[in-house]
Amino acid sequence: MSNLDDIVATAEKLASGDLRARTGIEDDGSVTGRLAAAIDSLADGFLAHRRHIEQLTRQHRRSLRAHHILSASNRALLRSADEASELQEVTRLIVEVGNYPFTWIGYAEHDEKQTIRPMAHHGMPGNHLYETELTWADRDGGMGVAGTAIRSGNPVLIRDAPNDPRMAPWHAHAKTYGLTSVLGLPLYFGNQVSGVLVVWAAEPDAFDKEEIKLLMETVDDLTFSIETMRARVHQREVEEAFRHVSHQKALILESAAEGIYVVDALGVINFVNPAANTMLGYAPNELLGRNAHDAVHYALPNGDPYPRESCPISAATAVGATVQRVQDTFWRKDGTAVQVEVSSTPIFEDEILHGAVIMVTDISERARYMAQLERKSNFDDLTGLPNRNLLNDRLAQAIDRARQGKSMLAILVINLNHFRNIIDSLGHSTGDLVLQAVGKTLHALEGETDTLARTGGDEFVWVIEVEQEEQAAVAARGALEALAQAMLIGEREVFLTASIGIGIFPRDGEDIDTLLKNATTAMHRAKKTEDHRFSFYATEMNARSLERLDLENALRRALENDELMLYYQPQLSLHTGEIYGAEALLRWQHPQRGMVSPAEFIPIAEASGIIVPLGDWVLRTACRQNKAWQNAGLRNICVAVNMSARQLDAQDIAGLAASVLQESGLDPAYLELELTESMIMSDPDAFIEATRKLKDMGIFLSVDDFGTGYSSLNYLKRFSIDRLKIDQSFVRDITYDPNAAAITMAIIALAKSLKMLTIAEGVETTAQLNFLKNRGCDEMQGYYFSRPIPAREFESLLAKEHKLVFPETHHKPQNTILLVDDEPSILSALKRLLRREGYTILTAESGMEGLNLLAGNEVGVVISDARMTPTNGPDFLAKVREMYPDTIRIILSGYTDLQAITEAVNRSEIYKFLTKPWDDEHLLQTIHTAFRHHENQRQKSKN
Structure with a gap:
């Protein structure tokens, strides 16, 4: 009965809550033994369940306290007056609301020792912070959670701080105050780690993932609040600095003839002198408080939007760079453009950027004058066509394009016949009208990539990108036909003829001077012909052009003549x-x-x-x-x-x-x-x-x-x-x-x-x-x-209902083999050996013949000789691999160019390499394995 008494006693202890009680009775197979074992097993389960509940409870408490810290710190940050009080308040809340025994915040200094400067602490006495050399350097003293968090930019957790060598400077302090685990969280200001928050706990299992996540949110809120506060302080300091500008300096700016405005570091205007207001069409004080780029520099010269981030003046202002005499386009209040020259000088005080002084000069008249000079230097006043200067520039570009594209250019020099007679009989003013009309007529024939220029007097040059020389002849005939039409000049009809010389790049010259000279020579040759039409510099082209013209005329008649x-x-x-x-x-x-x-x-x-x-x-x-x-x-x-x-x-x-x-x-x-x-x-x-x-x-x-x-x-x-x-x-x-x-x-x-x-x-x-x-x-x-x-x-x-007869093809790649060798005796020997094995055998004596057979037959395995001509075995099998990747490729060689064969194997162009003479049994086994490999590949492709 003693065993039953023990079982009853154990059950009573378990019922009273003592889950560690056990019967101590072994399971000997008897009823009492089995009962005792069942009770002990049940007790183990209860104990494990209670421990799990306790663990979840602890996790929940930790998560809850972190939530409380986050909530309380957010409220406190809204009320903080300065950065120091914010830091102190957050450390206080972590200790008092979160029940952590000790926490502190330090900033990373960029001095020689890479010091961590304590900024706030709460909980246990903080004298150790000032007695210990705190550093974030990658050396002894900086290997703890604080230094590592700053260097890595990630949270760092140590659960046994009193014994962990990384926390050696804190061992005595931790043991004295019963501190066990410690967490270091990096403080990010912008994209840079500038400090650390360190939290100590007495429990070794403190700081689970959820708790660390919530504490990191607290840190993020803290750094955001500090950054916002710093920005407000900086803004106030900048505004105060501008308010202290002397009255004398203000008078200088007010009376300057150039437009001057002053912006802060964000590009917002806080001063504009009268000259700038007048230039840009604004009333006094109307531009104050507006972003300068958005107000006067918001569009490109063509009217397209000009994003602020793309503007070099805004960018220079933001980083404190100097801008010297840049020509640009500003926009007046009424939306009209003004050409300006802009200089920007940054304003620094105590090495802190406060903004910039922008000086603006109206150069509209100068720009118009320069544009007129530019046009006069590049365009003909009379016809508006490019002149010789611009012709040379465009012809140089066209030659570069043609040289890179290995194409051709045609240079047509067009000269009016007997133009002097028009001037002598009708006067220079009528002659000018004729030249303008000629320019318009030829301009109508220009293609998108062509250049038509007047190079002086009655001479024009037409540059055409052509694919064939005959296209130049077609263009010349088109120009002659267009010029031959009667021109109405005032009340008179004027009839013109012209002579055209044609030079072709690169055949007739590879530089500008040579091409123009030879085309001019051809033009003079054309003037000597009876019909004064056109001539190529290369005389053989004239014959071809005439032949082409005859063929064109015959083709026009072909429709009428039923040819x-x-x-x-x-x-x-x-x-x-x-x-x-x-x-x-x-x-x-x-x-x-x-x-x-x-x-x-x-x-x-x-x-x-x-x-x-x-x-x-x-x-x-x-x-x-x-x-x-x-x-x-x-x-x-x-x-x-x-x-x-x-x-x-x-x-x-x-x-x-x-x-x-x-x-x-x-x-x-x-x-x-x-x-x-x-x-x-x-x-x-x-x-x-x-x-x-x-x-x-x-x-x-x-x-x-x-x-x-x-x-x-x-x-x-x-x-x-x-x-x-x-x-x-x-x-x-x-x-x-x-x-x-x-x-x-x-x-x-x-x-x-x-x-x-x-x-x-x-x-x-x-x-x-x-x-x-x-x-x-x-x-x-x-x-x-x-x-x-x-x-x-x-x-x-x-x-007769003729139809296409399709050739027979083999459709059993699992037993079709292609033999390629330029020696008929080798092919015969291989066929005799393989026919006994039941293979369908195709043979070719060259790589080309082999590829033709592959095009019409599904082949499982190809065996090729290595030294065929004109295409050798490795090259042939490389093509097979590209075109028929599932076909297995074997090379058979009577010589040992191991390098070429090895390279082919390494490129996966060859499955196996066999030598001549071959061993029949080994060859058959290799082919059998190759077909099995081919079938596996086919199945993979299907799947």
């Missing part, structure tokens, strides 16, 4: 292989020259403007032809017509399309208009409106040669485009140039994301076709299926 025709190139679906459309391409059968290449006559048509009527003819002819095919019972297709930028500029393209469709009777759904990137980006907002009208009619729209120009994706998504056309320059290199392949895949991905179709032009090989089809391209056109053909041949294709 033009349309060829059609089929466009096919890469999903079904069927012909869905055709691109209409202009051809010219010249009666003497035969078939003229479009590359030869289209640029001439563009430059001369003939492209507009040509384009109209193409559109009408293509629509009529398509409607004729439909009427003949052939399948409905869409005919694509290229549009010129000149057509869009010259006419309402939507109105033209509507008229042509009505005339031909063709459904708009069977017309596609092809536009270039440069065309749609020249005026994207206008183009958005034009495409909207065309789409409302039901016309199909595509972007030709996509990727060769510049498109803003932000605009592209807003255009009503149906198809992107991949330029043939990418398609040509697509199977062996990683960059061309990447661009093509990016265009396809972009089109899909924008819900557009893609068509590749210039497809000529099976490898190109396979690559495009496997990458998701929708359509193709090119010589692989058909060259451009006359309408009758195209009609035959439609009638």
Whole structure:
């Protein structure tokens, strides 16, 4: 029964609140043993729970006292009269409200010893603060919470201060007064730590995270209050200093002829003399109390807002810098601008910045005079055009741009023929009117980047940035035609002719003097010709120009003489292989020259403007032809017509399309208009409106040669485009140039994301076709299926329902291997070995052939020889890695250029390196492992 008595006694103790009572009976498996164990276990739980409650209670008390400190200190800070009383009051509240035994505040001095100067303390006697060398230096004495908090800028807590070596100077003091844990909190003034608050506690577990957070808020409130108080004191001192300015100094400022105003350190005006008020249009005292920048300097010379933080005068005033005679624009009260010269001198007293004295001089008359001189030195008085001085400057800039961009410039020297006769017969005043009229006529022909100058007498110089030399000839003919028109001078009609010499940079000279000299020489040569027209400095260009002119004239007659025709190139679906459309391409059968290449006559048509009527003819002819095919019972297709930028500029393209469709009777759904990137980006907002009208009619729209120009994706998504056309320059290199392949895949991905179709032009090989089809391209056109053909041949294709036959490809990359070696015997040996293992084997004798096979076949592993020509193995496999990253690459080499092989391995271009002759078993095992690795990569890609 004694065990039961012990159990009962223990239960009674537990019931009375003694949670440390235990039965002391072991659990021997008996009923009493198990009962005793259960009671002991229950007591353990009760005790743990009570300790947890006690811990939470202590945390709550600490948090509560920190809250009380924060609240009380905020009230006290509102009532404090000065900084010292604020510091003392906060230390008092921490001790009396927070129940901490001791706290003190110190400021960090920047003396040699990096001293901490005690500013306030409360609680236990503070004599130790003044007997101990307090420092925040990184050495003995400065390693405690105060020094570390100042150096680090973060709170520092030590829980066993009487024994912690970092608090050695305080050990005796802590033990004497029963202090255990200590917290150091940094005091931030602005962005700099300037002091510390130290709080001591008797409990070792004082200062949990919540308590530290609340004490930091108290510190932040304290420093904010002190900073505000300091600012108020400083403001009062500044105002007092200005009030003490002597009467004599005030008289000097009042009587000065220059405008003078005085600002404080914040830029607020507190003195303005009469001259400044008069200059700026303000009454006396009207500017006082206003920020100077906001009142008179708030806008740039062009009227745009001028932020105060961007103004160098305001910035100099704020930091006490001197400003010497800066020319600027101030603004009068009525909103008019005044040109001024400004100087600013800072005001310091006891090395403290109090503001600045600003002196302002009205230089409007001087500025107008200087502007007139500037204009006279750069512009011709009579015509208003740039003169020789400005011409030289702009020509130098144009040469620099052309040299950097590796482009060309055309310099046209234009001289009026027989101008002396006009002066002799009609007088100098009429001659001046003629020159003004010539200037206006030529100025109307200028492009945005051109420069037209009058260099003296009857001579003008026109500088043009050109891409081709023929553009200079077009500009010269345009100038001659414009000058040949009758000019009405007063009541008289005056007829002029001119001679033009053309110099081309860099061919005819690489500096200003040489170019102008040679262009002038060409001009004199032109004067000696019968028609006094124009001449290039390079004589061979004159022949080319004449030939171009003859071709232009013949092209104008070609429309009338029925020499033009349309060829059609089929466009096919890469999903079904069927012909869905055709691109209409202009051809010219010249009666003497035969078939003229479009590359030869289209640029001439563009430059001369003939492209507009040509384009109209193409559109009408293509629509009529398509409607004729439909009427003949052939399948409905869409005919694509290229549009010129000149057509869009010259006419309402939507109105033209509507008229042509009505005339031909063709459904708009069977017309596609092809536009270039440069065309749609020249005026994207206008183009958005034009495409909207065309789409409302039901016309199909595509972007030709996509990727060769510049498109803003932000605009592209807003255009009503149906198809992107991949330029043939990418398609040509697509199977062996990683960059061309990447661009093509990016265009396809972009089109899909924008819900557009893609068509590749210039497809000529099976490898190109396979690559495009496997990458998701929708359509193709090119010589692989058909060259451009006359309408009758195209009609035959439609009638016979010719389709694109897709080549067979392998679709089991898990067992397809590509062997690339320029030695047929090596390929045969490898094929014999691998065929027994059930692999599908493809072979190539060059890197180019290998890349073509990869374009049309899904290959798991590539084995390449290292020393092939012209492309060696590492270079070939580097391209494979870029274009087919999942394909595993193995190199087989009979020589040991370890450096090249190692570099390739390090760049992850090669998976394994094997030597010739190889070990059959090792080779088969390597290939087996490579296929397993390939399958793992494919699975990762899917996931």
